[in-house]
Amino acid sequence: MAAQASIAVGSQVWVEDPDEAWIDGEVLKVNGDTITVKCSNEKTVTAKASHVHAKDPEESPCGVDDMTKLAYLHEPGVLQNLKSRYDMNEIYTYTGSILIAVNPFRRLPHLYDIQMMEQYKGADFGELSPHPFAVADVAYRLMLNEGISQSILVSGESGAGKTESTKMIMRYLAYMGGKAATEGRTVEKQVLQSNPVLEAFGNAKTVRNNNSSRFGKFVEIQFDQKGRISGAAVRTYLLERSRVCQISESERNYHCFYMICAGSPEEREKYKLGDPSTFHYLNQSNCYKIDGLDESKEYLETRKAMDIIGISSEEQEAIFRIVAAILHLGNVEFAEGDDVDSSKPKNEKSMFHLRTAAELFMCDEKALEDSLCKRIIVTRDENIVKTLDAEAAKGSRDALAKTVYSRLFDWLVTKINNSIGQDPTSKCLIGVLDIYGFESFKTNSFEQFCINLTNEKLQQHFNQHVFKMEQEEYTKEEIDWSYIEFVDNQDILDLIDKKPGGIIALLDEACMLPRSTHETFAQKLYQTFKNHKRFVKPKLSRSDFTICHYAGDVTYQTELFLDKNKDYVIAEHQALLGASGCSFVSGLFPLLSDDSSKSSKFSSIGSRFKQQLQSLLETLSSTEPHYIRCVKPNSLLKPAIFENQNVLQQLRCGVSFVVVVGISVCFKLPTSVLILFFLRGLWKQLG
Incomplete structure (x- = not known):
């Protein structure tokens, strides 16, 4: 509100722009609620005051490494800061204790080597440049010093770099908690080598990402009293099974299918693979190869990783024989x-x-x-x-x-967990969550429905941690401030997973009735939720439905809902x-x-997934959370391109942006209180 009041003729401002999201300019005229701005692109625009924000005339062209240092913490300020830093190859930025990571779409090995890990070891948070290692170090030291389990939640849309960020976190924890000068299959080596195996069988090229995780993953790393890794467990969620048989245009099946086709001539002969591009499960999308990817090398790396995590040569032979049989x-x-x-x-x-x-x-x-x-x-x-x-x-x-x-994927996860082993005497763990971001495509099926339920659950968890708990503490300490009315998404969760009567319960019911079709299921939804403010029946469809999610409206096509839930x-x-x-x-x-x-007995994937989510959230609630928000700078998956509209949409959908802009703009909090809010959270994390 103070920022709006300071806008006068001659002020430097940001004004909304349909192409650039926000563009800077100078105020020419102020007429009540209307402001005329001469933009830097030479256009003159007139906009409502609510669509104009003050610009800091003294802002650094290099940006700031922590957004709480910005003079004006609003959408254009945040966006410009991220862009300025990205243009200088500074891909990490703090927002208080939250790390925002913008995908560079290129390898930056110097940022993640042993020397870099050594620098962040024990350094005060904020002392060095923003980095995933700093987040991991804070979590590790809090666990070690206070005996409290920690979790690191890595979020972002497909292609934003969640999987790579997760691997960096795990590498740092393995570095800090590993046993020095130990040969053979140590726990930390097995944890790290589970990544390439799970990627080979659970990742695929999609339109948005050449290495998209088609399953959710939560890795629990257990530590002994000395801070050494003593055990671990990998928990996976909702593998996209339909991809084995159905691939959309310009996408690929799981990596392992292409790897085996790139094996040695002897192996290809043994499995009678012939010309790999003739296989229906691989050639239906007009996309077979990924530029710059050596499948034969990836295949050898995967076999090597299998050796390290304890999968025998006989088991490996059987695994790839099954992969070939499916083809x-x-x-x-x-x-x-x-x-x-x-x-x-x-x-x-x-x-x-x-x-x-x-x-x-x-x-x-x-x-x-x-x-x-x-x-x-x-x-x-x-x-x-x-x-x-x-x-x-x-x-x-x-x-x-x-x-x-x-079944093969589940076997691999079980084998990895059995090989690594869990430590029943461990008192503390650090959990690393790498899970699908909010999805809204041209066609949204059962997978997107479950993925977006996950994000609704995580959004509520974030709300409870950041908003509810902070406000309770401020009230308890009698700090004089106004209560924030934030958007609670409990009504969306009730719509989806309430029992009885939620969408998942009605889907299970439809799956068990012999004559149900996707159309009768849709009609039941229309009838049940006709007055629900979060549920909309599209005008031109007989079986689609729309849910008004916290991150935006998504229309789901029900054609395959029943089959995919069975x-x-x-x-x-x-x-x-x-x-x-x-x-x-x-x-x-x-x-x-x-x-x-x-007989073929029905078992619900949706209900089981809901139970898994509940178990995950209970685990997260028992830990001290840390957040990394990954951002995809452009839809081309190429370096050095920053698309303002693309980035802004992700920030609006992300939990980090709820903190950055949600409080300051939507809830009209003064920046001074917001900075206090962040500094308080940072102080708590540093103890």
Whole structure:
């Protein structure tokens, strides 16, 4: 408010601009609530006072390393500061105790070497330039000195650099908590080498990111009383299973598929891979290679990492045999069979791939064909064989591929955790969260729905930590200040995951009703939430729905919601692979105690994911949190380009910006109080 009052003729200001987000200029005229500005691009614009902000005439062209030092803490001030620093290759900036990291889209090895880690070791927070090592060091020293578990939450949209920031944090913690001069598979080495393995099987190229994590990850690193790493656990969330079979334009499948195709000639011959670009699961998106990426080198690095984390050569052989089998499975096409509503492999080419998949799975070829083309219906008196038409057989094929791959990924996570081992005597841990940012695409399906639920949960966690807890403490200490009415998103969470009656509960109900379709599910949503202020039925759609999220409105397409929420293994697939001659494959499909082989029982992915989130939040709530907000400077994924509109949209959606601008602009707090707010948080973190 003080900033607005100081605007007069001749003042230097920022004014909203449709292209640049904000542009600077000089005030020519003030007429009540209307201000006329001569912009630096020579345009003259007239805008409402609420769309004009004062500019600091003495601001440094190099920016400041902590945003709380800005004279005016508003949108254009923050944006210009980040841009000024980015143009000078300063990619890290503090906002009090929060680190903002802008992706440089190039390697900067000098920022992360041993010498740099040594500099930040034990340095006071803020003494050196902003850096992830400084955040990690504060967390490590608080844990060591006060005996309180810590967590570091790395957030940002796809391509913003979350995975790389997470790796830097883990490297620093391994450096601080590692056992010096120890050979072999130490805990810290295994923790670090779990990264390339999980990336190979859980990361893929998307439109927004060449190495996008298609799963969430929370790494708990446990320490003994001396601050040495004594154990660890990797927890993963919601692998995007549909990517195995369906890839959007200009995207790729999981990295491991391309790695095996780039293996040695002997391996390619062994797995009968031939021309990799002919595989349906790889060639449906007009994107096969990534410029500058050597898949054969990545393959060798992944095998080396598998050695370090304790995956035996026999297990590695079985893993990549399964990956190759899935590729062959995807090339089995179906044609109309001899009987009505039946199917069979389309031609000799499909038979070749079916036969090869059976060899690699080490199962019976005819049994594999039957599991794809037939279903056995168990009645009280007899078993009835039901044939599937060609389209249903294709769906059965894709279901098998997704099931096998997700079981393989789960096995890898379990193996990593068993190999590293957890320390039951550990009193403290540092958790590092690398999880999907808020997503809003042209088409948003079940995955985006779950991802955005995650961000709503984390937003509430942030609100509770920063707003509610701070205000309670100010009240307790009788500091004279006005209570802040912040936007609480509990109503969105109730809309999605309330039981009974939330969207997930209604989705589970639809999945269990035999005649439900995505359209009947959508109609149920429209009826239930017709008066809910956060739920909107789009005018021109019969089955889409829109949720007004804290970060913006997202419209979801329900066509695949029911299929993607069902987590059951088709009985015929269970029987087929449970009887595999390969102990590794059969181990992925153990016999179920309740004799589920006789029926396909529904299990909800959405409900299980909700439970996982609740467990994650309980863990986070028991720790002292630290925040790193990653920002993608441009949509081209190229260095030295800073797109103002792109960056501003991310900041508005991010928790760091809630602190930077949400308090000062939305809640009309004076900058002096805001700085006090940050300094108080920083003082608390430093003890």
